[in-house]
Every structure is written in structure tokens, then in C-alpha cells.
Amino acid sequence: MLNTDLLINALTTLLVTIDPPGMAPIFLSLTVGMTRSQRMQVALRGTLIALGILAAFALFGESILSLLGISIGAFRIAGGLLLFVIAFEMIFEKRQERKEKTGEVAITRDHMHNIAVFPLALPLIAGPGAISATILLSGAFDGAAGRVQLLLVIIASLAILLASMAVADRLDRFLGVTGRAILTRLLGVILAALAAQFVVDGVRASFTTYAGP
Template identity: 65%
Template sequence: MASADAMIAAFTTLLVTVDPPGLAPLFLGLTVGMNKAQRRQVAVRGSVMGFAILTVFALFGATILGALGISMGAFRIAGGLMLFAIAFEMIFERRNERKEKTTDDAITKDHIHNLAVFPLAIPLIAGPGAISATVLIAGTMNDLMGKAQLIGVIAVVLGLVYLALSVAERLNRFLGVTGRALLTRLLGVLLAALSVQFVVDGVKSAFGA
């Protein structure tokens, strides 16, 4: 069973990497022309699929790494550096620009009914950052109870994603440009600190410190 501190760290890391408030304006852009019921359907499907993807990596991520001959220490270092890059983008407002470009490209290529799968579930909800964070956190939990707790944390985060998508229009108006920028930067600083901790833990694990 994981400690309360480990669960809080897991929740914070996943919440920051998934970024429910940041998904709200992108979701509005994806679902232009849809009515409320259609938007809700896309939000439900996208959130459920995002949960399924992250759960698979929580349960089998370490096995996949083992099959590829990648140690958890090495993955923690690589994942930490990747999360730090995402934190850098968040602090300097580059992440949303990249996500918006992904969204625009997808609208021109995919049918409207597939929006819940791509780009909403992948890569906007369960993106590389969230997948890496999930595998890293799962690697610190050795027993079945710890994995079950992590899946519970994933469910809570994806529940918040669904909530953010459901109230996307109101949330977007409430935060405004300034509010979104401030929130994104604050979360970015927090993620930077968490990513450095992943690297430190990875170095200790890899070199037996």
C-alpha cells in the first residue's frame, strides 16, 4: 500500500500533466458546431478512453520496459527530463500553442465522430507526458494495492477532466486569458520540481546510490 504522501505526489503529477483547465478551450475548439448533448458524448468517450489508456500503462508499463531491456532507473531519468521539457513549455506558454496546432491538424484529417479518440483521448488527455508520469509512478508501487490506489488516482483525475470538459465554456470565460496563463505557469513550476525529483530518484536507482 502506498503512503499518503506518495498518493498526493501521484495525484499532483498526473493533474499537472493532464491539465484539465488547459483542455477546456481546446475542447471548445474541437467541438465547434456541436450541441450540448453531442459535446457531452465526446467528453464522456474521450475521458473513458483516456482512463483506459493510462490504466493499461499503470498496470503493464513496467512489463513493457522490462521486455525492451530498459531499467526503471533509466526510464525515471528519461521521463523526468521529458516532464521537465513539458514544464518548460508550460512556464513559457509553448505547450498550448503546440496542442492547438495538433487540434487544428486533426480537425482537417479526422471525421467529427472520431474526435473522442483522436485528438481528445490521444494525445490531448493521455499524451506522452501523462503516459510517462503514469509509468514512473507505477514503478514506485510494487504491490497490487499500490497499483489499485494509482488506478483510483487516475480515475479521480479523469473525473476532473470530464468535469472541466462539461463546463468548458463557463470555465474558459471564468479563467480568461490572464487566469489561464497564471494557472499554467504555476502548474509548470510545480511540474518542474516534480520532474527533477524523478531524475534524482532515477540516478539513485541506476547507480545504486
């Protein structure tokens, strides 16, 4: 059965974490000198690799946590705090600066041979924030049908990201410096609220789990 509110919450969380508008200028800097066709090849390959990584955590994230003896409540608290740090960086423009530095290092070291893998797929798309958000969301999607829905949400999020990279040059010109700053801060506030909700849910789940009879 489809839970519309849960699906919207999951899509919003992943989109804000992945940040397609913010990725556009970084993607352009990573692929400078490439033709449009070459850029699309890099974007498609990087997106598919990121999809594989996030799908693996969506399917097996809870099993990994159980193996390590970590409750989903504890991970919700930790993941929520991590997402809050990312939101803080977005609001104060620290995340964009860090991502741009990551791109610059990759260009000089690898000479753009493996850009799709590093730094595009990891850590720019499927970074700690996206992985944490995916594992957190997997706890809310129960059963095989729920996991399929979560996979569809991940695919939809990455499809939007791929579209933003396809029109990165136009999107960057349209938003401009001011537009990017406003949008990044707005998304940061939304992510902060979602992160706080994850922490609240984690505390509630932990009290429920460890409360005595």
C-alpha cells in the same frame, strides 16, 4: 496500507500533466458547433479511451520496460527529462500553442467524426507526458494493492478532467486569457519540480543498482 504523501504526489503529477484547465479552451475549439449533449458524449468517450490507455501502462508498464531491457531508474531519468520539457513548454506557453494546432488539424481532416479518439484521447489526454508519468508512478506503487491505488488516482484525475470539460465554456470565461496564462505557468513550475525529483530518484536508483559490493 495507504501512503498519503505518495497518493498526493501521484495525483498532483497526473493533474499537472493532463492539465484540466488548459484543456477547456482546446476542448471547446474541437467541439465547436456541437450541442451540450454531444460535447458530453465526446468528452466521456475520450476520457474512457484515455483511462484504458493509462490503466494499461499502469499495470503493464514495468513489464514492457523489463522486456525491452530498460531499468526503472533509467526510465525515471528519461521520463523526468520529458516531463521537464513539457513543464518548460507550459511556462513559456509553447504547449498550449502546440495543442491548439493539433486540434485545428483534426477538425479539418476528420471533420470531427472521431474527435474522441484523435486528438482528444490521443495525444491530448493520454499523451507522452501522461504515459511517462503513469509508468514512473507505477514503480512507486508496489504489489496488487499499490496498483489498485494508482488506478484510483488515474480515475480521480480523469474524473476532474471530465468535470472541467463539462463546464469548459464557463471555466474558459471565468479564467480568461490572463487567468489561463497565470495558472499554466504556475502548473509548469510545479511540474518542473516534480520532473527534477523523478530525475534525482532515477539517478539514485541507478547508482544503487549498478554499485559494486
